[in-house]
Amino acid sequence: MNLTAGCNSWCEEQAMKAVRLYGVGDLRVKTLDLPQMAANQLRLKVLAAGICGSDLHNYRTGKWIAQLPVTPGHEICGEVLEVGADVRGFQPGDRVVADSRVWCGECPACQRRSFNLCTALGFVGEVCDGGFAEQTVLPPEGVLKVPADLPPAVAVLSEPLGVAQRVVNQLRIPAGARVRVAGGGTIGGLVALLLHDVAHCQVQLSEPNAARHHLLAQIIPLQPQGEFDYAVEATGITGVLQQLVDEITAGGRIALVGLFHHRADFDFNRLVEREIDLVGCSVFADEQRQALALLPQLADKLATLTAPPIALDAVPQTYRELIAGNSRWLKSWVQP
Template sequence: MKAAQLYGIDDIRVEDIAMPEILDPHQVRLKVDAVGICGSDLHNFRTGQWMSKLPMVPGHEMTATVIELGSDVQTLAIGDKVVADSRVWCGECPACQQQRYNHCQALAFVGEAFAGGMSEQVVLHEHQLLKVPSDLDADIRVLSEPLGVSLRVIKQLQATTGELVYVAGGGTIGGFAALMLQDIFKHPVQLSEPNQTRFDKLSALMNLSQQPQPFHFAIDATGIPSVINQLIAQIEPGGRIALVGLPHHNNSIDILSVVEKEITLVGCSVFDGEQHEAIAYLAPLKDKLKSLISEPLSLDDIPQTYAKLCQGGVDYLKAVIHPNQH
């Protein structure tokens, strides 16, 4: 079976690997229809920070078709279209006991704790799979997870109805959050994105505020400390900033201004039930989402695509791999 494997920092290879031949009772074998490259995949490629072992097949944003069921699987049938809930929780810590799985003390992810979706097939546990409408294209179904993360950010932000929201970063999460803020939640949006083509693509889909305006609510989807400090400097006193960007290096944040202006900084970690909720938004947003993703890419394209994404050399918001496309 063909797959991409991460061997270490800046080292990802496409090769043939073996698949488990026998399923555990609650496991499901899947043919991977599409898998997205996430910012956390790139973070692991650059730092190796969250990998439990190497080499490892990455890829947690995936949609697939059920092709084999373990003996005790009750909720799925052969041929079902599914997406992965990629969270891997311990089930024992206080957060898990309260079913706050995204706060699990040992939280890990598919593609880090065990093999992910950058392969022709993958085996996952039944409880990690959510059914999705079969009439949606694979490259729309695969967006349920980043859309769920974006929805989590919006919920954490708690913006007052109708208030302007400033979004820093027009990549996947920032762009999807901006789209949902305007189309679903009816907020005016101001967006900053240095990649002009990306900005233009988003501007074509939304009525973005063109002139700088005062703002009380903001989202940072960059993870860049200097951008966060700029938001802290510009936001109105008493404002609220949702942080979802992943920094590759930690530098100082202007805590003095946070204190003096009574700014609330709120972290946004993956999602709780938002991925399941986001599935309902895929169909109404599908035409706009389609315009923000890459042309279909194959497994062989992964090393080159990782390099381009790390260099910021792409104009789309989401790279989508079709592992069974040859």
């Protein structure tokens, strides 16, 4: 059945609550008209939306924002409410998660399907409105179907878990390897979980937030800090990266996934002298699908790491608490 007929008048008559970013440090909860849906889009009821470190980075710096105001939130689990006339393969009631990437489809990287390396790469919640709202609209190529019995609070973790899986894949790490993860936030913590439960590595964790370190230690048998051959930099702090370069065994490999807020001094000679490989990790290639396949076996542990849901009205205050480092949880999420 074509549900797009009469959409314009229906949308004009109804409103929704949404969180809007107006500029650096300016986040407000507003009442808006429901978003207009094009013929090549899906209308989603947002069931869960995770708060990501990049959301906080944009709030602090405005670096990647392409339009203002904008509704943030790229970690989205939703239910299809309405299907555009030109869309095939979806129907109302389908449960989906968002693929956070927005790619051009034309550059050399896109032509070889390396969409995470698109020269014009953007993200949901930055170049278009995201999931911190009661409803959102996305194109069908920007979502993945998930089982209806997978809890939204777990399904929404497929996006950050995909980022973490990309880190593990980029490390090209053998089973049993000694790995130090610097930073026990969302991505660092999920990387540590994957390294232990899936890659079967010996995991050391460097995380100054004692409550968060304890939380991760409840589900991962962390090793005492000692020698390590691989490392993950998930803090975005230059001094931490320098320490990893200095302490890793010669010839080691370090995966970079943390977002650095400032340019800083770094001793590149140590990379040369010790033949250290630095490998960048940008979002994911096809790892979100891998993450979805892993969610059922990791669901109980992931639930342990996830905060109780918050309402849209609580998002601005939660941003401030997360930036201050006052959360013991690895993932805060919104239930509109």
